[in-house]
Amino acid sequence: MSLAFVHAHDCSDPHTEAVWGISWTANDTIVSVSADGSVKQFVAASGQPSTASMPPPHTLGQVSLSVTRDGSRALCNTVEGVTSLVDLGTGEVLGKHESYVRDQSGTSDEDGGPSWSVSLHPDGTTYAASGSGGKVVIYSAQADSFGKQVAKFSTGRSKYGMFCQYSPDGKRVALASETGQIYVFDVEQAALSATFTSHALAVRSLVWSADSNLLLSASEDKRLALHDVRDTGGPSGGAFATFIGHSSWALSVDISQDSRLALSGQAFHPPSIVTHH
Template sequence: MPAQSVRLPFTSPHTEAVWGVKWTATESVVSVSADGSIRQWSSDNGTPHPADVNKPPPHTLGLISLSVSPDGQRVLYNSLEGTTAMMDLSNGEIVGKFESYVRTGEGAEPSWSVSLNPKGETYASSGSSGNVTIHSSQPNNFGERLSTLTSGRTKFGMCCSHSPDGSRVALSSESGQIFIFDLETGSLGATYTSHAMAVRTMSWSWDNGYLLSGSDDKRLILHDVRAPTKAAGGAAATFTGHSSWVLSSDISPDGRLALSGSADKTIKVWDIAARAAVSTISETGEVWSLSWRPKPSEHGKGAGFVSGGEDGVVRWRRVL
């Protein structure tokens, strides 16, 4: 069980805060920033990935949401005003772009959070309506609105996230509620009311059975979503210890450990079974994004993760 986290000897700065970071299946790391840039890094040495030489110019506004395909070949990202783009990570080329803020029909709204369906054909977005919109992720009609999943509430949709098998999508709200939709039927499968304030981050377990959420109420809550019901409102486990908002989270591939990053300028590593923090790492600023390495180390060493935050630096760490 980890007792500490050791930072690997390289860092990679943006000029402003890093608002999203993902460690991909191809052993690169992708980050998006308030400076409007998206960058790709080689995980073995922290240098820009070869494909990063063709990266698009910085967006005029900050990039706030990031989602990567399971094979590590594509990345979906979104800007503050709602420009959604898909990039081919192998060559840095933009293969799809959609300006969601252009009012083209009933129910259209600017996207805030975006999530690529692991099955690859669609992506989800959330925004001010409190609903989830399903869009095409295909190059010939990228961004086309295909359907709307209605939560029945009008609170701002803070975060949307697909389950790893692509069968469900979760939506969190500024009022603390979490909604889980079945994508095959388009129906609302569960509503969780276990948070008291805005839920800024959600992470699925890799076996699709659990959903970890982090909130402005300073708590992380683990929900058992294997048999959701509309009446469900409680928690399988609650993790407390942060002194300010929880901004980011992730669950390790083996399901044993969880990560959380907070406005209190710390990262916590949690033993899920023990319901306890086994490590607390101090940072120089708010921790806006975290991502576990998606596969074990080739040399059998401890698990690794990457973080990004207020200081604009992407950091790789290994857990001992």
Template sequence: MSLAYLHALDCQEPHSDAIWDIAWTGTDHTISVSADGTIKQFDSTSGQVLRTLPPHPLGLNSLSVSPNGRHALFNGIEGLTCLWDLETGEIVGKHESYLRKGSDATEPSWSISLNPKGGTYASTGGSGNVTIHSAEQDGFGQPMATLPSGRNKFGMQCMHSPDGFSVALATETGQIYIFDLHTNSLSATYTSHAMAVRSLSWSQDSHLLMSASEDKRLILHDVRTSSSGKPGSGAVAALSGHSSWVLSTDISPDGRLALSGSADKTIKVWDLAARAAVSTIQDTGEVWSVAWRPRPSGSNASGAFVSGGEDGVVRWWRAAGTA
């Protein structure tokens, strides 16, 4: 089986350096952050820049968008976290997470994730823990809870489940931790990967978690299955086919397909039921981020996605036979 995806559009004003994270919002806009320090908001039908902010002096590496497409949370490599109102263009929250002195010292955030229910966001960094912060404009960034993984290993990415009940953490040593946000406790540990986990993606029903790793594999986990902590525990499928690190992944809104972007300069589309790649797209450089278009109202189709990578160009792709 094959499923063709065609190049639909390039952005009109590319970033001057690699795109490190990207999101396609429910308002049909695309948000991208780059190593050049900029964040841009694009119209996904024309590729035109709608808004951008003055460049940050250092690269921006992590991005999270609210389900309603109103806000984008983004983070710089030194740990400055900002909340951007996508309707007004204003920064409505800013938190310097890299305080170094006295009892107020905190670790720099590396990856951030907005809680879909609102009110809080999660961050991770060098300690390998997850910190829950206030996302309210009053007291934005204030730490509210620390969720320890029990391992002092660098946190590569944290991501809330769509139902807002859990947050997953990926680490540089290949472990994945899932925390229950009702109890602020560790609920599962997966050791499916042999190398750093670069990217995570949840299914919309919050039952499945996909991980992408430097070991060149993607692993699909069923989080409803109890985890014993043994290698492969909780894994329901291992997807292989990339020839280098897998840097990004996303599960389609209907749960049928998954995307992966790799350092081998390709994007793959995976049929999750068949456990096989159904399309391979050659790109111009390393593909650091991929994101499906949110499901249109009343539709189950996985008709389009967006990608960003080494060359700084935002690219939109559509399934053959769709407009």
């Protein structure tokens, strides 16, 4: 791919601050959220803004993004914990929940803090959220009950939830913590099913394989760890493989649909992308 080809696809209306979340949808568009507070949608083939309207930028940055499997809706979350469900066809905000709002007892939905990371269930009926409460909270994603708490999964520790994600089959939710632990919850049993201690520092990103059997993590310890969620008794707390190659924090990770390759991105010295086999 030539540099000229890349620059030919430069966007005419890019974000003005760091991009915190990005997703390639089933409709061949790209959705992204940014520290500038905006949610944007682009045509994948041209790199130019989609003609679909998007909601006006939030006053604070957007830090988490999750898109439905059919590419029709996007869930985004701001730095202070405002979660919004956006119709990607019309730009209409279908639901909004302020997770930082405290009740009369003085506690928020997560017993101590707003949502930071959010993840839609594959069928779009619920979403999972994590944050400073060290829990995974499940909320309704239905327009008429958006933000209503459905369930709460606890790790038993009050560590910050850095990242959470539903498995593709919707049967599990994985939670990454600031201290390096990864927790996997069984949704149907509403119980903790596995704890992985594969990292020495905060886990910044998680991704499931398409068959929901493997879980790959990226950490500030500069490593990736691959876990088989069907076998929690293996070495390193369930990690059966680790990958190195980063010179700084590994911040993002993804797996190819055939589960043969993985991509990871790092911060600093210099920012880069690494392919893992």
